[in-house]
Amino acid sequence: MKVTARDRLFRARPGRCPVIPPLGTPRGDSRRKRAVGGGAVIDRASPSDVAMLAMGAGASLSQRAGAVLLLDPGTGFSVAQATALVADRIRSVPRLRRRLVRVPFGGGRPVWVDDPRFDLDLHVRERTCPAPGDERALLDLAAEVLTGPLPPSRWTAVFVTGLSDGAVALIVAFDHVLADGIGGLALLAALVDPARRPAPGGFPVPPPSLRSLAADAFAERLRALGRVRGYARDAKTAMAATGGLWPEPIARCSLLRPTGPRRRFAVVRADLAAVRSAAHRHGCTVNDALLTAIIGALGRVLRRRGEHVGELSVSVPVSARPIASSSELGNRFGVLIAALPVAGLPGQRMVRIAALLAGRKKAAAEASAAGLFGPMFRVLAAFGAYRWYLRHQRRIHTLVSNVRGPGRPLTFAGATIRQMIPVAVAESGNVTVSFEVLSYAGTLTITVIADPDGVPDLDELVAGLRHELAGAAVPALPAPAT
Template sequence: MNVTGRIDRASPSDVAMLAMGAAGSLSQRAGAVLLLEPGPEFEVTRISALLAEWIRSVPRLRRRLVRVPFGGGRPVWVDDPRFDLRLHVREVKCPAPGDEPALLDVAAAVLTGPLPPSRWTALFVTGLSDGAVALIVVLDHVLADGIGGLALLAALADPAQRPAPTGFPQPPPSLPRLAADAFTERLRSIGRVRTFWRDAKTALAATGGLRPEPIARCSLLRPTGQRRTFAVVRTGLAPLRAVAHRHGCTVNDALLTVITGALSRLLERRGEHVGALSVSVPVSARRSTTSSELGNRFGVLIAALPTTGDPAHRMARITALLAGRKKQAAIASAADLFGPLFRLLAALGLYRRYLRRQRRIHTLVSNVRGPDSIPDLDELIAYLHDELAGIT
């Protein structure tokens, strides 16, 4: 971090998420699996060199989050002088039979495994049955949210979106500078006091208020461990959008209709009948960002969504239920407003206790909304294809 540059400080939502992740069984992470078509041979060292060149222009990827002395404000991201790309980029062979379920098992292990200090990892997976190579990318949520993750991929793929590389490593900001920056931020916070209660009411309304209706007990509320299993269901975006728009709904509304309906059928097979499922949905406060403005900026809505009846009718009801809450969640973030409370509860062990006994939601559904096509991501994959094809 150079002396004249901006301090890369964690946002209130970042710090709250960090505390909540530490209090739970796992930190909150985001991941992606990209399928590549290599040449006859594959050398991770060549691709690592390419990634190293790109990463020079995305400072956050070579930084670690550090706490600051008392009076210095929230934690800051600083250049890690011991950054070693070999800790972040690795290669493994997919276990037999090398099909999609086997690849997803590898992805689940990476997503729940340890992360390097910079809180991200990229794993190349060879040995797939169709000859392809997979690239699994995992980010700790405190590094970037879903929109931020797309910005990182765009910055890696598009030179026009990359800031100019800076000298590395830059010295961390001094304590006097941190204290001055924290003091300025506290002054700004005083100016926001008059809107705090209004924003707090908005954020609470988006999550159903302080005393929501008790949710139905069912097997979805059983405690979970650290093991994760992934599965893929494929459908075309165009027909899904067409159906949603025909009924005056969004793609997200259609996804929620499909997911709650599928969970309802699963519960029925278990002999359980639940007329409504309480679903938590993250709502981004921004449509886009850059690799220089990462972190988390989102609110959360919670709503009891119907599970019975004609799917089109259910989708219309879901749209009506969520219309107001989406706007409320995008306007005010509970993590931003009540971050100190979350951190206190986490430090006392009460947040972990709450997670194990909570009766507020049945499940969480998150969808990272992207454009119809993602040329930057396509270009990134094309670059990797070209590099792989050149390795013979």
């Protein structure tokens, strides 16, 4: 059989991409799927997606996110039947059966193409939870899944049996280039039991021709030229949200030290209504209350270590998506960075934190630094400079991501999802601890993600976080039995 140039193109290794792809625009990230005739679709990685790829190039860990779903299976639940449901439902999410491939010079950014060799067995597995089958054992297994290898389509789902109370867990993990936090929720929504879902399309869809890719890339460059005037404005907005190009170095402390490939998770839960009520008493938001508690807990740990820091710098992603949709994945978020106070009464600190963040949230949502400065990140990554910077940076002490999830309990394969625990890992350089927060069915779940060597006192940090929540009149919920 004759091998064409297009065949050679789409046999390229997944994840490879040009060093400096053409300039894009963060505000146009969602407009990257285009039909080009013959059933082919150009599904390009956005500028932010390619920046994420480059920033993870050569790292021991790529940036990954996901969730642990704890199911109440009841009678008649079957992992085999649930796996068959996953096989059926991913047909409505084309990205889950695609792989990311680079294109020749002049063809633009990498594209997602249907993988004719897609094998569900590589993506969906079953594991038995190690003894004693409690939450600690489940979280350790989740950390192992998230730090392990991913299949070509960059996602995996692991059913976990053997939990102490007979429940079944589902660990879902995906590479950040596939979806950001809000996009990840859309992926989960495509797997659970909704009333309606999009009709599946044909598979595999033929990949676009080299000619159509080149024409599309040329048209995109022309559109980018028309937006040059707005680029400077957006760059200024993005830099304002992150504290400027050359901010003052943050305080040195033990939260910053080179991290390894291992991660350990711990979970703190709180009643969402109580957090909201405590925040509203001070004219603040749930996010303000969470940051107050997290920064306070980190300050407590540092004092126990004999360190006293007046402010801690935190990085917070801000979604730029109007809605969550499984048809529009990838990355659409900005980042704000702010130095937040450690000392003072919780209510006073919350008000100060709200004031510090007020002007930056909108700016972060309007302009993505990763998309705007992606070419610079990719050049730095190509020469190994970006990884060096991550391991020596003095810009942030921690990261906090907060995503609002479903307000009512969901079901999967007829089983109620009684808990949804957010999880994530990343090549974090010298940031030893970060936090993922998700609200679900009235409960706020805070997952502490720590490098075990850099945070040997993780239990003290968890206790401090519970204490800070209690200080804001928010009772921390006990860990449910598993």
